[in-house]
Amino acid sequence: MNAPESEAELCRRARALAGRTVFEVAEKLAVPVPSDQRRAKGFVGTLVERALGATAATRSAPDFEALGVELKTIPVRRDGRPRESTFVCVIPLARIAELEWETSPVRAKLARVLFVPVEAEPDLALGARRLGSPALWSPSRADDSVLRADWEELAGLIGAGHVEAVTGHLGRALQVRPKAASSRDRRRAPDADGAWLATVPRGFYLRATFTAEVLGRFF
């Protein structure tokens, strides 16, 4: 699929996918649907990228580069509420002390997001899951201030050398969780004495409660 030339075109394409199953979308792209999603966790996200004409598949840029729009598929329950948190970005542990909210990767990633809900009941086969109505979101001023407060708390702790004290319990909208192939993976981060320590790579995620509130505005 070629890249959409405008937000309006992107939205039309996304609306056209609503109600269709993963199998139907995959069939049109001649892509086989994995039988075991445990071995294909990113399958639906990549599939919808291709179906909509995303350009930055594997690069560190918005999915729709020319439009500045990031795509997020979001697994939902029957009532439409998210089942999972939403991964935002890897945390640059070693450099985070130099960053500010205004120029942070979190704020850049979330500036414009197209959420595409996907049914995700565990007992519903991957191919049978239906896509939902898309929601094109930018943070409201209130959203931005909540995200900023979380960023300042979490980035502040990490930058001050307290990465090991940051658990998934912190943050109202944003949280910090491991983001690695294995818990044995290591990355360097500052310690409290100005030296380096080795710790598991981490990412920023949006809490499901936050995305539930955001999506609730659209429906």
Add this chain to the structure above:
DNA sequence: TATTGATCATAT
């Protein structure tokens, strides 16, 4: 059941 911590595949 809700949430946190751990993990899987692929591309560059």
Add this chain to the structure above:
DNA sequence: ATATGATCAATA
């Protein structure tokens, strides 16, 4: 190795 796409699975 690191970033992309996320969901799995153990714990509280």
